[in-house]
Amino acid sequence: MNVIEIEDVHKAYEDVAVLRGVSLHVMRGTVYGLLGPNGSGKTTLIHVMLGFLRPDRGTLRVLGSNQLQRIDGRVGYVPERLRYHTRYTAREYLHYLGRFSNLSGAALSSRINAELGAVGLTAVADRQLSTFSRGMLQRIGIAQALLSEPELLLIDEPTSGLDPGGQHDVIALLDRVRTRGCTIFMATHFLDEAELLCDRIGVLHAGRIAAETEMHRLRGPGGSVVITVEALPPGMAEMLASFSPAVRCIGQEITLAPNTPALQARVLRALLDGGVAILSLVPQHRPIEEFYLRAVRGEKAPDRASQAMEPSPDAIVPPPPGPSGTGDTLLRELLSREEGRQRSEPESDA
Amino acid sequence: MSALHRTLQFAVFTLIEYLRSGRIMVEALATAAAFYLLFRRWTTPMAPEYFFSTVGLFTLGLTFYTGSAILALGDRPPGYVLLARRLGRGPYLLGLYTAILAVTWGVYGVICLLVAATNPVDGLDLRGWLLGTAPLLLNLALLAALLTLLSPIVLPAPWRLAVLALVALAFSGSLIGGPTMASLPAPVAVGLDVLRTVLSTPLLPAFTGFAISVSRDYSGVSIAIPVAQLFLVIGMLALAVYTFARRELIFSS
Numbered sequence: 001m002n003v004i005e006i007e008d009v010h011k012a013y014e015d016v017a018v019l020r021g022v023s024l025h026v027m028r029g030t031v032y033g034l035l036g037p038n039g040s041g042k043t044t045l046i047h048v049m050l051g052f053l054r055p056d057r058g059t060l061r062v063l064g065s066n067q068l069q070r071i072d073g074r075v076g077y078v079p080e081r082l083r084y085h086t087r088y089t090a091r092e093y094l095h096y097l098g099r100f101s102n103l104s105g106a107a108l109s110s111r112i113n114a115e116l117g118a119v120g121l122t123a124v125a126d127r128q129l130s131t132f133s134r135g136m137l138q139r140i141g142i143a144q145a146l147l148s149e150p151e152l153l154l155i156d157e158p159t160s161g162l163d164p165g166g167q168h169d170v171i172a173l174l175d176r177v178r179t180r181g182c183t184i185f186m187a188t189h190f191l192d193e194a195e196l197l198c199d200r201i202g203v204l205h206a207g208r209i210a211a212e213t214e215m216h217r218l219r220g221p222g223g224s225v226v227i228t229v230e231a232l233p234p235g236m237a238e239m240l241a242s243f244s245p246a247v248r249c250i251g252q253e254i255t256l257a258p259n260t261p262a263l264q265a266r267v268l269r270a271l272l273d274g275g276v277a278i279l280s281l282v283p284q285h286r287p288i289e290e291f292y293l294r295a296v297r298g299e300k301a302p303d304r305a306s307q308a309m310e311p312s313p314d315a316i317v318p319p320p321p322g323p324s325g326t327g328d329t330l331l332r333e334l335l336s337r338e339e340g341r342q343r344s345e346p347e348s349d350a
Numbered sequence: 351m352s353a354l355h356r357t358l359q360f361a362v363f364t365l366i367e368y369l370r371s372g373r374i375m376v377e378a379l380a381t382a383a384a385f386y387l388l389f390r391r392w393t394t395p396m397a398p399e400y401f402f403s404t405v406g407l408f409t410l411g412l413t414f415y416t417g418s419a420i421l422a423l424g425d426r427p428p429g430y431v432l433l434a435r436r437l438g439r440g441p442y443l444l445g446l447y448t449a450i451l452a453v454t455w456g457v458y459g460v461i462c463l464l465v466a467a468t469n470p471v472d473g474l475d476l477r478g479w480l481l482g483t484a485p486l487l488l489n490l491a492l493l494a495a496l497l498t499l500l501s502p503i504v505l506p507a508p509w510r511l512a513v514l515a516l517v518a519l520a521f522s523g524s525l526i527g528g529p530t531m532a533s534l535p536a537p538v539a540v541g542l543d544v545l546r547t548v549l550s551t552p553l554l555p556a557f558t559g560f561a562i563s564v565s566r567d568y569s570g571v572s573i574a575i576p577v578a579q580l581f582l583v584i585g586m587l588a589l590a591v592y593t594f595a596r597r598e599l600i601f602s603s
Contacts, residue, residue, distance in 0.1 A: 050434050052599035077434035083427035085363075087370040096363050100356065100437040144431065154434075 003028045003183045009058035018044045020207030031184040033198035040204045042187035076145030080156035082137040086129040101148035115143040135166025155186045195288050203295035211295035218287040224257035230277035360445030395472035402482045402564045413454045417497035420450050425503045425602050439595045450494045481566040485559035488579035495586035504594045520549035555579040
């Protein structure tokens with residue numbers, strides 16, 4: 001079932017057309033990433049969905065309703081640029097917002113405590129928001145949006161303006177939020193967060209969805225990949241090279257070009273069985289970046305089904321879900337071995 | 351939670367923010383200055399007419415400041431977070447309005463208490479105070495309603511200019527007087543006169559309300575004046591809420 005259904009929506013500010021026929025659908029329980037450069041109309045589209053703005057043309061249904069001003073309470077909204085009432089403490093702010101969502105009494109207190117805990121702000125709950133860092137403000141923004149346990153979460157630029165630590169925290173937090181089963185619609189111009197969080201992405205360019213695809217299509221193996229290892233034991237380089245002419249070993253780097261699921265799985269298996277410590281596995285180009293750039297340049301390749309996209313493996317962490325034979329199982333095994341090794345190291349040190 | 355409850359909740363929310371922002375210091379300082387200059391004990395006792403006319407003008411002036419400051423608080427992007435919830439646009443606007451009234455009526459109350467404690471008005475009993483206070487507070491409510499209606503979140507700029515032009519036309523009687531009117535072609539002068547009369551009618555309750563506040567004379571049809579003030583307040587607020595609920599929401603950044 002679709003939680004968001006947008007058909008041919010147009011919106012102009014005076015004579016400036018911002019949305020020029022946007023159509024997209026978001027399925028329940030998924031994370032949709034709306035990518036686009038600054039000023040492409042992402043915030044406008046979210047404000048249309050919230051009923052703040054009226055479309056000039058086209059139809060919208062959010063949570064099955066086209067009365068957009070009446071769906072408030074079922075939708076959580078995290079605005080861009082951390083725009084909150086900062087003269088309240090975190091707890092006070094959530095208390096008032098909870099009251100405006102028809103929550104009260106013990107139920108409200110319990111929800112506030114749960115959300116403050118979920119975003120890791122319990123210790124600073126009684127501090128005024130004006131003293132919060134940008135990362136903390138973004139976390140309180142996510143907490144307020146989740147307070148009424150919405151069915152749909154609309155997030156506008158979740159990591160914009162945050163330092164790398166703040167970005168990491170917010171992405172990790174949103175990754176936990178997605179496990180609640182809440183549908184998430186996220187506007188962003190950062191490809192990293194879309195890559196890590198989204199199930200499906202669309203690129204908003206020139207007022208339209210210029211390209212749209214499932215993320216797993218961009219996460220699959222392909223292209224070329226470089227595996228960096230600690231050291232290759234004698235004879236290992238020759239053995240790997242014998243698998244295929246596509247394998248080249250130079251020093252600590254093993255390049256698979258072109259990469260295939262079977263070849264990658266075979267090489268990783270050989271390395272694991274040989275007890276070789278793998279330091280990294282990095283694709284040599286980022287499919288999402290290529291997808292995005294092609295879309296904003298108006299190139300034909302990334303059609304809506306993304307059939308023409310050249311798939312490529314993702315980075316080793318986190319291991320993406322993928323079809324059998326893509327090396328996914330091996331990657332997970334590799335990770336679990338690595339985690340086991342890290343766990344055992346402090347013990348052996350002791 | 352009812353719309354009234356949500357309105358009051360949001361008014362409290364706005365007031366807390368207003369207090370913590372420090373803007374309330376302007377009202378506090380203005381009140382202290384007004385009390386020192388206008389209402390402290392001089393050589394002669396203070397007459398009721400002096401008190402009500404002076405405090406009436408002072409609080410009207412203060413309402414301009416407080417109304418503008420609180421409406422500006424409501425015209426900021428954090429408002430999107432509130433309006434994405436179940437607060438509703440009506441309670442949002444009326445909450446801002448209620449917060450304005452709470453501050454301006456509060457200032458009036460403080461001045462009255464200070465005057466009663468340090469320099470009681472000569473011959474003014476509780477009944478007389480209530481009779482003078484009712485139209486005075488309704489006038490503050492009327493001005494606050496007008497400011498709310500004319501705020502950028504309610505009316506777009508062209509409409510605000512149009513309403514202000516009509517108000518200016520209604521007040522133009524004191525500027526465009528006899529000689530100027532006489533120099534105008536007869537149809538224009540008559541048309542202008544009619545227009546002024548029509549446009550100044552809604553202002554009548556405000557002016558007569560001020561006069562009743564000073565005189566406390568409710569004889570004849572004067573008793574209808576506070577009722578007219580109240581209906582005018584309700585009418586303006588209804589128009590403001592209707593407009594705000596239907597316009598596109600673009601807060602100042």
